[in-house]
Amino acid sequence: MTATKGLEGVVATTSSVSSIIDDTLTYVGYDIDDLASNATFEEVIYLLWHGALPNKSQLEELTKQLAENAEIPAEVVNHFETYPIDKVHPMGALRTAVSLLGLYDEEADVMSEEANYRKAIRIQAKIPTLVTTFARVRQGKEAVAPRTDLSFAANFLYMLSGNEPTAIEEEAFNKALVLHADHELNASTFTARVCVATLADIYSGVTAAIGALKGPLHGGANEQVMKMLTEIGSVDNVEPYINEKLANKEKIMGFGHRVYRKGDPRAKHLKEMSQKLTELTGQPQYYDMSIKIHEIVTGQKNLPPNVDFYSASVYHSLGIEHDLFTPIFAVSRASGWIAHILEQYSNNRLIRPRAEYVGPGMQKYVPIENR
Ligand SMILES: CC(=O)SCCNC(=O)CCNC(=O)[C@H](O)C(C)(C)COP(=O)(O)OP(=O)(O)OC[C@H]1O[C@@H](n2cnc3c(N)ncnc32)[C@H](O)[C@@H]1OP(=O)(O)O
Ligand SMILES: O=C([O-])CC(=O)C(=O)O
Incomplete structure (x- = not known):
């Protein structure tokens, strides 16, 4: 057995979500250039989760579901007051907050396809509210409640600043969300898939992925x-x-x-x-x-x-605080993580590679008094 450092070039799964071939990135076969120029982030979420672009009513339904699920439990808002909020990195806060969200979701461990889809909506809808609420609470400001009449992109910027964004700001932020949504088997997505391949719940998978995205060699x-x-x-x-x-x-x-x-x-x-x-x-x-x-x-x-x-x-x-850049990556990439998690559940096998052992050969246990 010979190890490949960093798993470079190793093909670890099949996937229908996104592909990188000859430096071209596609989501479900749509070129990223095409999507970046034309799609809303809500359309991209639908595309990644359903494998097809939505028609008008499908998009309206998803948009409505996301808007209706954007509020976070009061207990989760309150927990931001329970630790030294000005001393933690927002990615650490987000990782913990998503995990905490799972404790307030009665369906957290219900593993049916329908329940997993409902949880997917809740997680995607609530992550922006977690990020913006954290950002405001640490500045001593009141959280801004999500609105149901704004796009996903506009709502994020609104909840962060308390002001409706301009059309240019909304368009730019939407495009950034589209561009970051998925990226084949990057480190955080792989982490999510490894986690849920044990049949752990979707909150565990997204929490693990946030941990992996945090590092400076990846989203950080x-x-x-x-x-x-x-x-x-x-x-x-x-x-x-x-x-x-x-x-x-x-x-x-x-x-x-x-x-x-x-x-x-x-x-x-x-x-x-x-x-x-x-x-x-x-x-x-x-x-x-x-x-x-x-x-x-x-x-x-x-x-x-x-x-x-x-x-x-x-x-x-866009006037965003610098340590919120990686949490914003997570706001977008949650859509890709969830698509991969759902794909993993739909055709699961435990992910368990091998390690090439390079430690000492066989040794005999030595009692502590003789060491
Ligand atoms: C969303 C994302 O995750 S995108 C990536 C975000 N991360 C970064 O921007 C951090 C900077 N970049 C890097 O650290 C790397 O290029 C990675 C992590 C993205 C890819 O890593 P790997 O494929 O493992 O490449 P690796 O780190 O082995 O680099 C190969 C060679 O290129 C060099 N190299 C790679 N990236 C950089 C860089 N950003 N600056 C200077 N040299 C670099 C390495 O020093 C190494 O040189 P060597 O062969 O002389 O030792
Ligand atoms: O694919 C990768 O290794 C990192 C990356 O660009 C991403 O996650 O968007």
């Missing part, structure tokens, strides 16, 4: 990109900053990918949005710095930007 990279842009501060500082990092063999966050070689097809959409929004909000330096970093890293290391690079300046331009 978007916050790190913004940290880097903030540290750099101006275009003039980009070259010495990046050169020093590369000379020290440090990774530049937001670059590289396990699967893409020529480039991440999502990045160009976020780049375009970054240019537009940074200009609109009078902060073009964030786009200018990003472009310069892109030039240097790709020029020197032949590494293209991934989805996390330009999304940082997009979210910053």
Whole structure:
């Protein structure tokens, strides 16, 4: 038995949810470029969960179900007051809050297909409210209740700031949600599938996935990109900053990918949005710095930007606090995790690979007084 480090190139399951072939990303066979230009996030959720785009009444039904299930139990709101909220990372808070939600769902351990779909709706609907409520409570503000007359994207921005977003903000945020929704067998989705393949419940699968998304080599990279842009501060500082990092063999966050070689097809959409929004909000330096970093890293290391690079300046331009960037990734990716979880349940087998043992050979137990 020989191990493949990081499971690179290992095909661990079949899936009908999304595919990456020759650097083209599709959700259920629809090119991400097509969806990013045309689809609402609600349509994408339906597509991922049902394997087809919704017709008008199917979309209305899903939109209604999501809106009606967006409120979170008072006990979950109150729990944000029970720990030092200003000292925790929002991804830690989200991980715990989703797990807590499961305790208030009487169907948490009911494993029928119908119950799992109802839970899928509840989780997808409530994660935005968890993120925005956390963000407001830690600022000492009242939570803003979800509205049933706004789109998924607009409702998130409304619950976060208390103000209805402009059409441009709503459109940009919707596109970001569409772009982040699913991505084949990325680390957090694989985590979700491993978890539920034991026939654990859907809350356990999503909680586990949030834990995996949190790390800076995965979803956590978007916050790190913004940290880097903030540290750099101006275009003039980009070259010495990046050169020093590369000379020290440090990774530049937001670059590289396990699967893409020529480039991440999502990045160009976020780049375009970054240019537009940074200009609109009078902060073009964030786009200018990003472009310069892109030039240097790709020029020197032949590494293209991934989805996390330009999304940082997009979210910053939307006035979002930097440590909420990864929770926002989770708001979108929950749709993909859930699609994969439902797919795993529908054709399940325990996921249990082997390890190549490289430890000591057979040893004999030595009593403690003789060690
Ligand atoms: C939503 C997402 O999860 S997208 C990815 C988000 N993560 C990041 O942006 C973090 C930065 N990027 C990385 O750490 C990596 O490129 C990953 C984690 C995305 C992919 O990792 P892997 O496929 O395991 O590649 P690995 O880390 O082995 O890198 C291969 C080589 O490229 C280099 N490299 C990879 N990414 C970078 C980077 N961002 N900056 C500098 N060098 C890099 C590595 O140092 C390594 O070089 P070496 O062979 O000389 O040692
Ligand atoms: O697929 C991956 O390894 C990471 C990624 O880009 C994503 O999850 O969107």
